[in-house]
Amino acid sequence: MNNLSLVLAESSLEMIPREIQNHSSITSHSKKLGKSPSNILLDNSWHYAAMKGIQNENKRGRPDIVHFSLLEACSIPLYFEKKLSIYIHTLDNKVITVSNNIHLPKSFHRFAGLIEKLFSEKIIESDGKKLLEMNDMSFSELIEEINPKNVVGLSRAGKPSSFHNVAKSLTSNSCLVIGGFQKTHFSDQTVSKIDHLVSIDSDSLESHIVTARVLYEYEKTIFK
Amino acid sequence: MNNLSLVLAESSLEMIPREIQNHSSITSHSKKLGKSPSNILLDNSWHYAAMKGIQNENKRGRPDIVHFSLLEACSIPLYFEKKLSIYIHTLDNKVITVSNNIHLPKSFHRFAGLIEKLFSEKIIESDGKKLLEMNDMSFSELIEEINPKNVVGLSRAGKPSSFHNVAKSLTSNSCLVIGGFQKTHFSDQTVSKIDHLVSIDSDSLESHIVTARVLYEYEKTIFK
Helix, strand or coil: CCCEEEEEEEECCCECCHHHCCCHHHHHHHHHHCCCHHHCECCHHHHHHHHCCCCCHHHCCCHHHHHHHHHHHCCCHHHHCCCEEEEEEECCCEEEEECCCCCCCCCHHHHHHHHHHHHHHCEEEECCEEEEEEEECCHHHHHHHHCCCEEEEEEEEEEECCHHHHHHHCCCCEEEEEECCCCCCCCHHHHHCCCEEEECCCCCCCHHHHHHHHHHHHHHHHCC | CCCEEEEEEEECCCECCHHHCCCHHHHHHHHHHCCCHHHCECCHHHHHHHHCCCCCHHHCCCHHHHHHHHHHHCCCHHHHCCCEEEEEEECCCEEEEECCCCCCCCCHHHHHHHHHHHHHHCEEEECCEEEEEEEECCHHHHHHHHCCCEEEEEEEEEEECCHHHHHHHCCCCEEEEEECCCCCCCCHHHHHCCCEEEECCCCCCCHHHHHHHHHHHHHHHHCC
16 A cells, blocks of 8 residues: 655644743743643743743744644645555654544644643544544654655755655655754754655745645655 | 736635624633724634624634635745735735735734734834735725736636646736635636636645645746
């Protein structure tokens, strides 16, 4: 079977970390929502002041990147035809496995609510079917579990190519890796598990744009 | 100059209409936000109960569609190179002109805040530059103002084609029209101003996916 795995790697998706839970901008937002900080997604559009100076600041607090990239991947014929497996690897080594029949919430507040529930319960089911599952797992462990023939990572640090040529290189049982964060590059550990690191634009493009374009080109190679 | 105009037509973007402002789900949401209903974007993820049975229900209350479609259009080389003019036509005949250098908020709540401000003030400026402007204008009037050589509309009711062929048909000074709503088709008035109505997929695709794909294919025709 012709199947592609997509991994959004080192993604900006986590609950508000303990070290900043007492910051005034967090406590006021938490009070407004009526939820404990440990049950709220870290989001730099609300928590910017509290996030100043935390480790890996540029790779954190952007759940919208995961939301948009997932909406690109889960709203296309390739996904509807069940030819795409999707995984979200987070910066602190959790892996979300996305089922092949999810209707992702379009509204951000519903998406955030769903992910907050997932962080707390580790699994989201509907009518007895698993929609999302979260496990502690590193990027390396995930790649071992997927066990692809070929791992292609997209990064400005890679060898220049094009969306079309990247798509052509995704032969049967390939794994495509896209950064689920805003700035900087993949960590060395992530790069060490990638067979081909390629760059598809000299400028930096947003994760959701990269996701949309490469999946579209891939779809064209398999749906004649 | 090679330039393309993109119109998101009959878009699901409006403030909460007077007729439902006293519905309990509206008053409670309004109280929670500390804003008057007439200053809050109609959003079916919050106002579903109040929206039951209003006219054109299926074409309303989806500001996320405009947000996502704009993010597809404003985050790509075609836009960065100022070769794309963007207009949002709304279902109740307002037109938002998007400047060629806007950094659109990624977070939905900031986008909503910006659009609410635009509905109230009609113009958003930064450093003396116009970023967004809103005017009362019908789709027909907008097309007259753009004055394109060729108006191509994407609809499942159109003649079957492909993203690639649609992009090739967008010669100099063309106008591309995509529905900024969830369900159903363009109105007859809109269709009457479209020269070529084409369908790019037998299934219904979301507006943001259509926007991403056709602009990508167009970009490939002009950036060699």
